[in-house]
Amino acid sequence: MVDVTALGARVASSAVTPLVRRLFVRDGPGAGLVDRPVRISALVSFRGEKRTVTPKDVEKIAGELVRRALAAAGPGEEPVGAAEAAVVKDALARTLARLGEITVEDYEAVGLGPERFARELSAGVPLAPYGLGEGGTLLYERLLHTASLHILNFLTQRSTYVARRQTVQAQQVARLVQAVDVLLERLPSRSAEDAGFEERYADHIAARYGTLTIYGLDAGTREWPLDTAYLSLEATRPRAGRGGSRGPEYPTVAAEQVLAGHDQVFLRGVAGSGKTTLVQWLAVTAASRVYDHGLPHLIGQVPFVLPMRRIVRPGAELPLPGDFLRAVGCPVAGEQPPGWVERVLRARRGVLLVDGIDEVAGDRRAAARRWLRELVRAFPGNLWLVTSRPSAVPEEWLAAEGFSELVLAPMGREGVATFVRRWHRAADAPEAVGESLLGAVRTTSELNRLATNPLMCGMLCALHRDRRGFLPQDRRSLYEAALTMLLERRDRERELDDPDGTPLPYAVQVQLLQKLAWWLIRNGRQEMDRAEALRIVGRALPALSLAANSGEEIYLALLLRSGLLREPAEERVDFLHRTFQDYLGARLAVEEMDFDLLVDHADRDEWEDVVLLALAHARPKEAEYLLRRLADSGDPRRTLLAAAGLRYAAEVAPEMRGRVEQGLVTHVPPGDFDAARELARAGGDLVLGLLPGPGEVDSRTAARVVHTAVSVGSEAALEFLRRFRDHPSSVVQQSLAAAWPQFDRDRYAREVLAHLPRQWSVDVSSVDDLRALAALGGWEHIRVRGAYRVEDLTGLIVADRLAHLTLDAAHPVEGLAWLSAFPGLRTVTVLTDPDTALAGRAPDRVKVQVPSADSPSRPQG
Template sequence: MDPAANSVRLAPDVVVPLITQLFAAEGPGGPPADRPVRISALVSFQGDRRTRTERDLTRIAGALVAEALRQATPAQALQEAAPAEARNGRDGEAERAVTDALARSLHALGTVDMDDVRAVRLGPEAFARHLAVAAPDADRELPHAAARLHTAILHAVCDQILRFLVRRSAFVARGLAERAAATDAAFEEVYARGIIAGHDHLTIYGIDLAHSPDTWPLDAAYLSLETETDAGPTAPAEQALAGHDRVLLWGVAGSGKTTLVQWLAVSVARGRLSGQLARLRGRVPFVLPVRRFRQGGFPPPDRFLSAVRHPQADTQPDGWAERVLSAGRGLLLVDGIDEAPEGDREQLRQALRELPARYPGNVWLVTSRPSAVRENWLAAERFAELKLAPLSSEGVTAFIQRWHAAAREDGTDLDRLGSYEETLLDAVRISRELGRLATNPLMCGLICALHRDRRGYLPRGRKALYDAALSMLLERRDRERAMVPPDGIDLPQEPKIRLLQKLAHWMLVNGRSEMDRAVALETFAQHLPSIPHAARQGEPEEIYRHLLHRTGLLREPTPGSVDFVHRTFQDYLSARAVVERHDFDFLIDHAHLDDWEEVIRMSVALARPDECAYLLEGLLAARKGTRPVHARHRKLLAAACLEHATELDPAVRSRVHRYTRDLVRPTSLEAARALGWIGPIALEMLPDPTGVSDEEAHRLAVTATSIADDRAIDYLTRLRDRTSWAVRSQLARAWRRYDTDRYADEIIAHLEEGELDFPVSDAAELSALRRLGGRPCVQIAGAFTPEQLTEGLVAERLTELWLSYDLGDGLDLSWLAAFPRLHTLRLSPRNAGVTGVPEGVQVIVTGS
């Protein structure tokens, strides 16, 4: 369609009555509405049922042109149509010329050889071309710009004409619907195959890139993640999602948000969903990474595919996405709100208010880093808020075992991989520092890869871990295998890092997590002359391809764009670039933005002592015009950075403590949870809880249990003797975050049992609780077999049991007869159909 057509809009309430006048009124003797009818038999300005004259046709055309100009910018439209006349004040002549041309084009409705069914099938653009062929002289006398305006208005008018034909005839509407349904079904088969091809794989960092692919089948590599809420226990993510149609899912970098999105999309596309997720069968998944959205915010449904540059974007049937959503068949996976510039997030939020309301019945999953959006960000739109939980000890074990199983597929190191797996499992259990790092799939993957790469040796600390990962990915693998560079380019590690830093720094400055390939090439062209070792080996295009294919750090998610395999690498390289450029004022100026947090933390880890001091002092300093919430954020960020500073003036450390001491007495539960993100350093600043009220003790417990570090146990021991149910419940729910046996002995063993459900999420916790003598009220949050529960629970003590996981096919609960004192059984609504409950046991169905 002519680009000018995009600028013409016709308001239906004005235009529909005008379009209706072009056609004869329905009545006795009129054309039938149950079969195709020639359009020439329907018009009102010719034939036996004529009610309009040529003058009426001109009047209608004039009103349509006037409305089109009113919806556009009239002066601009007329200047474009006839600039000379407009400058001389003869706008009316230009408008009359376009009106006459449109009247001649509309007159062709009476001569075009076409019925209503065929016209509707053609669509407005092709139908407008047919009218133009039937009236070839309509715009012949118009200047070029005026002719373009006429064409644009004609296209818009034809769209309304075809809508009228559909409304007029149930036969046309039914045929159009049947044709659309067949076309949609055929397209959805192709689209499903595209979703599977595009997302049915995961990158596993560190697998030998020379002898095997760096991606693995999703089914083999996917690790079921767990979610948690403030009000209840953890649950498998698939189970938690099954109970909601709208979910906002929080997760830190590397926690598996995108992996979960991929798994859901592929599972729905394949139709392989069981249990509670079976309700998603037949839905159409839309994977919508926010980083792909261009300026303009959330795309409308007809641009979902083009906005994310999906391969099938140009072949989708007109109106397909709109029909899917209108029928309530969509699964919308909006991934990475945090990857939108902060200024755009309110616009995204508005779209997430409007679209679910406009298209009810669809399922929505929105993901974000926790710091990017506040609590209850979408609560008014009935989005449930869930958090991806850190990997439990069993989850870490499962990941390490899964990783090594995948690694064996490459056929190398087979004699060593078994011992690597065993020693790494032991190291993660024994080393507190390593356990702190292995909290999500990304970090677990890095640890596994480095452990294998370094023959069982692991660096300590996050900075050392990332430096070692860069060394592994950029140099050591190819060099230690004595590989001949396949592209003839042999770059040492440092020039590669310098070039990658340039891309990461550009993304940081421009607030992007993805850049156009052309921009990457321009960036290399600008900086290659200052990196002679790289400049001698190739042009920007060649260096780009080398880094893309040989580093394992870059990827092209769609043709024409490039990003880092994970945001964490981008943040780390950005921090290196900033520190080398001494851009500490630049960091300080942006410290209130949540997507700069990781860059600032890593900059502290990379900086020299005097630079650390300057950066931390800058975060503490008062800044004119700073909002109170931003000032508080900056001070807490300074506190969070302390654990990353290798060397720091004690006076600066003391000032950070002094400035933040009052900030770590939270006055609300939301503030208490927010404090947890600053990490273990917060434990040093929290007040002594022994003399505070129960309400404040609860808030302090929430903060401390938000810090997944065993050092929190030492603080929590000072809360374990509280009689407050809220405090005791908070401590009990946090068990899974810490060393199982130590937490059992130092916390669980001391909690007063009254009215308290003790949660159990894995076999280790079940065993520990039995060792403590059992408890009367137990909440089972992990998936167990009846045999495990009858053996693990203490039968003589159990009086109340809460099965809060999805029982699946195990709905026969006759095994509960093994617990003679059991009198109450609580179940989630999805397990309400159980059978075999022993007589005398009351069943209570609770909220999920």
């Protein structure tokens, strides 16, 4: 039998819209140009003296809706018999007739939304007298919801007043109508068994991936609802090779939109950047039965979350589609109908989320790539997102398989502020505490550099609250404080209620954890066999005076109490996050004086943080040895790493510092924009003192110098950029205008933007951005990023100054009438496919040339 829940969706808008329109009087010219709401009962066509449709016609319309829904089910798959279908028609006709009785106005109805409006219509129609069975009742409810959706869409299109005043609601209704048609195209005639299992599987996805672990809440960690915790990230193209030179600004797109423009995406991101969070969000969104999220490519799709750490087993083959659910330990795997996954993939309805290629041992990555290639070829047309840390595999690792490569960008100023404020609300902390932390992050360069991803922001929030406003000012102290919080304080507080297990002092936990971490780093692994972890712990016990305990006991105590280890799959062990692994491994590397090993691996991305943190742990003579080896290597990467290491070493002799800085001078000024970013990352504030001023270089070099300072992103960098605000180069001016989101909004606006020509495009993403521009007297070219409200744009943009407006297509506003608020507006550009820009092409756009204010064709309010 067919899936009854999908029947309403199976009636396309091309079929429903003409039927719905027959319920209302046909408007003459200009009938929708009103300035007030209209009662719906005054619009229906089956009441009054001039009615064009009779009550009998309403029954015919209801009957046609039922007939088309049953026809969509296919012969022999009707969910109700002919007799019950006739009863459904009668109940639906009586409910639609309520349009002539209710006192709801069109403006109010759109605000209710289709679900509540359907309840409003059905409130006066008790179903008990109709004697409908379960299938008939469900069919009635689905068809009423579909009809209500199209009625509201008709009202938004009919009335300019409703479209203008209920902008957000009108957009949601329009997206839902689009979703109905998308579902019609994508949902095959599923069996009841498949449909029922998909419902149960979707519930599992929502429960399994609907929360995030947030650091520092309730003495360690707490689960946070995904819809509250999720922070929209951004993705961009990966950097060019070292010899390449691309422009100073790469176009970005919201990370949740990466599958909108490409079916297959390989996404890189550093530790803690939010890769797994994005995977969870996409899975939950695809599994949800809510379709107004603005992501039509996920409507009707089935997500499969495939963490590589869980599905790769030593000596075992990677799973075939039918084994996906069992491989990840899905509890409903045993209920899966035979061949279900293959049917989903053949219908091109799969969203395959392969998380963590970097967590596969190096000798298994070639097999993983073959597995991906064979699946993509066997089941074309599905959506694929594969994630990895940047250094795990070479560039364009999956290019031959048709994957587009993108990189998760660090959190911007607004993203950090949003995260910090949400964290403090979730922790029931005073708002002033969160604002105090934001002030410290914005004015302290080291904290500013640390607050680049959700993991580090969560640690900063927890430590700031735990220490009543005091925060460490360097990475080593920050990690040390975080370890104390997670190991010592958490253990002490849990001891009150959990006397079981072996108590482990803080120092013992650290010693054991760093041995496990250093083994993983040296072996290029992200996780180890449980048996290997037990051997490492067992060998350490005699030296730690724990020989009386078994390795199993100590390991379990460490696993349960530290909060830093986990078992992601049976017989597998890893660290909760790579950040802690690198910190603890670097600490042991220094204790064991493995300095040559560190230098020998310093050219590898995955060892970079380990080397820097080793410099933070090293004593002066040890740090000097490491810096000398790096600076004298003749390798540009190691030279820049030595420069970056100056910020980490506690004490560096002046001669050694000069030696490292001299090596850095060879990279100043940078030769291209990629080199500029690399120089900023390595040198930080140090490099600002080596960069030439605005009058010392040509315009092209000046643009690269500015980009270096922008990439540093500190308060000192802002001071440096002030010197370039009067530079005549258009490239420099554009770069300065584009850099606004990287710095303190108000200060940058006063000290840099205010001195630039108003013609360059600036991005705004909040009401505060609009206010800052208004304080400058307005701006000519504004690009609105993300969601927006028309009343904010019309109320805060200086109307006489605005000449060019660019809008994101992901957050459209219906109609153009509101543009009449800007008499000087000449063009409106809507980016219809911003993701194409990530592939190196200009984004598709719709450009509207706005007539002059005195033109009769100019949009009127």
